[in-house]
Amino acid sequence: MNYPTQPNCITVGCSMLADYHSLYCSAECVQRHAEESLKLLAEEKKKRMGSKSTVSSSKSVTSPTSSLLGPVPWNSYPAPVSSQTESTLPKEGIAVIERSTGRVIAGVAAPSQEEIFYWLQDHPSFEVLRPPSG
Numbered sequence: 001m002n003y004p005t006q007p008n009c010i011t012v013g014c015s016m017l018a019d020y021h022s023l024y025c026s027a028e029c030v031q032r033h034a035e036e037s038l039k040l041l042a043e044e045k046k047k048r049m050g051s052k053s054t055v056s057s058s059k060s061v062t063s064p065t066s067s068l069l070g071p072v073p074w075n076s077y078p079a080p081v082s083s084q085t086e087s088t089l090p091k092e093g094i095a096v097i098e099r100s101t102g103r104v105i106a107g108v109a110a111p112s113q114e115e116i117f118y119w120l121q122d123h124p125s126f127e128v129l130r131p132p133s134g
């Protein structure tokens with residue numbers, strides 16, 4: 001088994017060898033990885049948020065629950081966020097992982113959606129921590 005010591009570029013569809021101390025073969029692949037991961041994360045979020053919104057077109061149109069408690073102090077409606085939230089991703093950073101060491105950077109310390117591409121170029125041993133499929 002002649003296993004190459006140099007791993008392949010992790011970007012899907014790329015079979016090039018990665019750079020030394022990098023997971024990617026090129027800056028292009030860093031960008032592709034970042035974009036694909038952001039897409040995945042956005043889709044994952046949508047899935048999670050949309051999982052409970054299947055309560056449409058019920059036969060009894062008049063909802064009786066509203067008069068039960070009167071004015072509800074807790075606002076059950078989602079706040080209008082159209083002006084600020086352009087992205088589907090949370091404001092906290094994109095979680096990244098360095099597989100060789102198991103280091104994970106998440107939360108506020110993690111790079112933001114806008115920074116992730118440049119951040120990965122500076123830290124090419126990291127990759128975006130993707131949601132588990134399924």
Ligand SMILES: [Zn+2]
Nearest residue numbers: 009014025029
């Ligand atoms: Zn590549």
